[in-house]
Amino acid sequence: MTDDPAAVGGPAAAVDGPQAVHGDQTAVGLRIEGLRKWYGDTRALDGLDIVARPGEILGVAGPNGAGKSTLIKILAGETREDEGSIRLDGVAWDPYVDLDRVAVVHQEAQLFPNLTVAENLMVGREGTRALRRRLDEQERRLLDDLSILDVADRPLESVPLAVRQRTEIARALARSARVFLFDEPNSALTEEESTDLFRRMHDLAGAGHVVILVSHRLAELVEHTTRVAIILDGTCTTVLEGEALTQDAIAAELVVGQAAREPREQITVHLGEPAADDAAVLTLREWSHARGHFQGIDLHVRAGEIVALMGVEGSGARELVRSVAGFERTSGHIEIQGRIEAPATTATGDSSFVSADRQASLFSNLTVGDNMVARLDDEIAPRGALRPGRMRRIANELRDRFRVKAASIAVPIRSLSGGNQQKVAIAAAIVKRPEVLVLEEPTRGVDIGSKSEIYRLMRQYAAEGHAVLIYCTEVPEAFEAADLVYVVSDGRLSPPVLVMTHPDVESLARAITRLERHTRTQPAA
Amino acid sequence: MTGSTASTPQRTTGGGGSPWYGRARDVGIRVGGLAIAILIVIIIFTALSKPNTFLTWLNAMVVLRYMSTIAIVALGLTLVIVVGEIDLSFGFMYGLAANLISVSWIMWGWPIWAAIILAFAAAALLGVVNAFLVTIVRIPSFIVTLGTGQLVFGLTLLVSATATLNPAYPPPGREVSRGEVDFFFGLANQALPLNIPMQGIWMVGVAIVVGLVLSRSLFGFRLKAIGGNPEAARLARLPVVKYKFVAFIVCAMLASLAAMLDFAFIGSTQPNLGQSLLFPVFAAVIIGGASLSGGRGTAIGTMSGALLLAIIQDGLALLSVGAYLQQFVQGSVTIAAVVLDRFTASLRR
Known part of the structure; x- marks a missing residue:
């Protein structure tokens, strides 16, 4: 350069x-x-x-x-x-x-x-006088234009x-x-x-x-x-x-910077009708959210399959994805690899979850390497005693496999760029080898080079016989990464869209828009 | 300590092409900051004490004994701080433990072993209550332990009936077997070579265990992860609740251990024991480099902090400085030590 x-x-x-x-x-x-x-x-x-x-x-x-x-x-x-x-x-x-x-x-x-939306707008601009309590006209208009005036008095952490x-x-x-x-x-x-x-x-x-x-x-x-x-x-x-x-x-310019970037792999996963019960790694039946974000969901995800759930904020898609990882209160039936999980509540080792919020998926006080192995137990510490050598070996392997751009695994995680931090977060979830990998917006704020690498690793992990469930907000992501797309609106699931039947992103986007509208207008069952 | 928290100095993971400014220098400067502070304090006291009573072997052993009480309690507190919580009740627990032992043993006529078990059981119970309120009821630990500390102090007053007790001189009508007294006092009063205080040995044992746990065990690794980002730890399914229980329980039990040893050394108890521990113990942990926001802290750091504070206590006592000035100096030195440490931390970048 x-x-x-x-x-x-x-x-x-x-x-x-x-x-x-x-x-x-x-x-x-x-x-x-x-x-x-x-x-x-x-x-x-x-x-x-x-x-x-x-x-x-x-x-x-x-x-x-x-x-x-x-x-x-x-x-x-x-x-x-x-x-x-x-x-x-x-x-x-x-x-x-x-x-x-x-x-x-x-x-x-x-x-x-901890401040409200309005206070956030005003803070630092109060001037030298006492704290203003009200928004002025211009600020109101500004919030109105961004259609957040009605939530102006809500604390920011609650929106x-x-x-x-x-x-x-x-x-x-x-x-x-x-x-x-x-x-x-x-x-x-x-x-x-x-x-x-x-x-x-x-x-x-x-x-x-x-x-x-x-x-x-x-x-x-x-x-x-x-x-x-x-x-x-x-x-x-x-x-x-x-x-x-x-x-x-x-x-083309960006790719110049990607050393030896491989051509995009073909999707090798089987295609066809939505999964039958018996082949499913993940099965949801009558799966409902305790606070009604979704109701009566039936969903199957087969081994080797990447399923994307799409839906606008508030549709229930995000909550549905999180619920599979056990982080929402639910009722109904969930099975992973034929094992019935604890109903309605949480946490088994059969799924791993990566939040869309990187601040909730990484440990900023730990190094890159330690973040990568943070979910492991016996692998890094047989009988509870840490084996630094193993931790280094695993972390270095992951760094190479995920092409994490870091001077060494010993550098602080915060010294990495956003995309590389995300790779570390996903690596940490994958290395636990869960039956179901659950990712919330897996490539938010990530550059295209890292995106395609993350997709490649997701596909590879699915191909090893696991189920991958993602929540995404962008059609190109669903097109690139998923085999099946479901649209969630008003807490209900649309029929699946087979990504391979669409030649390009636009076609998939049209299908998704159609389904979204259809599911939303359908009367509740 | 934002921004420059490279890694805890004694962590052995990582490496892999360590750059020239890497780990060794890291540890060097980290220990350096505190070592310099300790050295300065030693030099000052040596210069001020005429004739030199400060820089002697015997006095070093006195410092070691002072230090061990602070260090044992502070090592427990370090676990709580590392996991991202605060415990303000340890000083009161110390008082309750000492008084429970003396009262149940002397006044109720329990055998000494039962009295000791009672003290540790009470500590475990306090740890459970603290952790339960923090993790299940979700009240900030500052408030929880502020409350439970007061509650424990009240219990101490009730149990002891505000009496001063000494098993060697039991109150009229009570009897304590000579053998039990010898056994108990022996916990902290064995004649060791070179006048090494028994409590120093206890401290070293505790320090080794806590040090290994923090730096070499899965428990310590996860404790730091949980303290560094509890939400990420929850989403990664780390056992957040369980670990917080352990931290609070261990903290309370180590406070009881220190109380038992001090009782055994001094020979008597009174109800207001342990209240003066709050400052030196907290100061030792913070001087030792633990982060109040969690995720960072080492046994060696806490030990160094305890050493610094013990030296100051001892030095001021030797110089017969009045109690008022003692507080003043302790506070100043604590702040100075932390400033020095932050300064060396910025050099580490």
Whole structure:
């Protein structure tokens, strides 16, 4: 990788032509030059150059671990660069000191869970006077636009993630900052909400602000940004714009950074009618949630099968998936490999669960290696005495198999990028070798390279004769990862959709939309 | 300690291409911070005590005895802190244990072994009650143990009837067999070579067990995981509730052990025993590097913290400093030690 901005469009760039070069570099906007940052001996940024002009939306894409998060942290004033310069409108700007100029919408909400939605919007902006108790008109409108005004007085910890993220967005929008940094802002929003958010981003850009969008979703980048900067190994390798800005081009650029990436494996699982009872690894009958999130569910998942449950927030899909792992109060009948599990309650070793919330799936005080083996017992500690050698061996194997990008298994888990943390979380669940692997949004906030690796490992685990049940919110994920898709709406299960019968994502999306509507309008049985 | 909590120093996992700034340096600086603090305190006391009564073998053994009470209780508390909870009741448990032994033995005429069992059973019960309220009823441990501590103190007053008891001089009408007194006092008063105090031996034994449990056992590994992220531990099906029960029970029982040994050494009990332990024990654990937010703590760290506090206690006593100044110095040194430790922790990055 070159770290000379002038060389961009040259050897490293797959897309040539004048558009690929940074273009005229006036003093206006955000100019980042030669940014370097080390964590210990891990090099996170290695001479990064990026220019963001006012009036445009600059896309930033790169695999996990490429340095995106570090760039965001520096711009958000959470950490400081070791070298390099940041200039805003021609003036040197240190985000670490001058926080007011930047607003960041994070991929995981960084708010105050104990305050209400409204208080979160106001906190830090109360001014020097006594704490304001009421929202002003503009703030009310802002919350209303994001359709969270009706929950303004609810504590943040009691509202769903989707609302939390919208609160974060409202907070950013309420600040009259110069630089708006959107870091996977819509990963938990619905289609309509996303569209709304993007409209806002265009408005901000139109008003002459500097808007940066960090995203893994190629379609979004192509549709909404003016240019896309590709970050690989801590440098900006190329900038795509105009005609050259296509999904394929971004994907091609990103893949350059994936060492020896294998072609996508064929789905080898058997296809056909939904599973019969006898072949099922997991069987649910008359499975109902104690607080009514779903009722009377019958579901079978066969060995070797990946089943995706889809449904909007509140449909019961998320709760249904969690209930299989034993983390919801339920009634009814559940069988795993023919064994009847404790009815209605919890926890057997027959299933492993990974939460969508990475803060609930990893131990931040432990190393990467220790996180990987945290669920094991006899394997790492026969008769209760730890065997460090075994722990190292298992963790190193997992690191290689999951291609976790970490300097060593002894580094703290927090030093890894989001996608690599997710790989560690899933690795820790798989190494326990459960009959049923239960994953909630397995690739939320994960780059496409890591995504396809996670899918590959899921498929491999299923192929070894296990059942995999996932909750997903995105059709492309269901298309890539699943064999069967069920739609949950109003706590009821649709007939299954066989993914292989759909030639492309659009076709699957249409089928899912149709089923969703159908299931919702159907009278309750 | 946010941000720089690389790993607990004595953990032996990981490695695999350890970088130059890795584990060895980590341990070096971690121990270094506390070692420097201890060294400074020793130098100051040596310089101040004229003629030198501080830096002598005999006084070192006195420090060792002071230290052992703090350390035994603090090692138990370390388990509770590591699993992410707080115990404020250990000092009162210490008082109850000592008084239960003396009252049941001297006043009720129980055999000594039954009296000791009674004390430990009471401790186990307190641990169970604490853990039950924390894990099942889900009340924050700070509040639970604040309450149970007071409750236990009340029990102590009731049981002891606020009397001071000494088995060698039982009150009129009570008799204590000479053999039992010898046995009991012998628990902490054996004549050992080099004037090594018996309680020091007990402490080393407890420290080895707790140290091995924390650093080399599945229990300790999971205790740290649970303390680091209880929600993740629950979702990963780690036995969160069970481990918290064990931590609270062990903490209360180690407080009872320390109480029994002190009783055996000193020879008498009174109802307000153990209340002065709250500060030094907590300070030892925190100086030792355990994180109050859970997931971090070591036996060696807690021992070093206890050593530092014992040295200060002893040194101030030797200098005949008034009680008021003692508190002042203890508080200052504790804060200074933690600041020094945070500073060296930032060097570790």
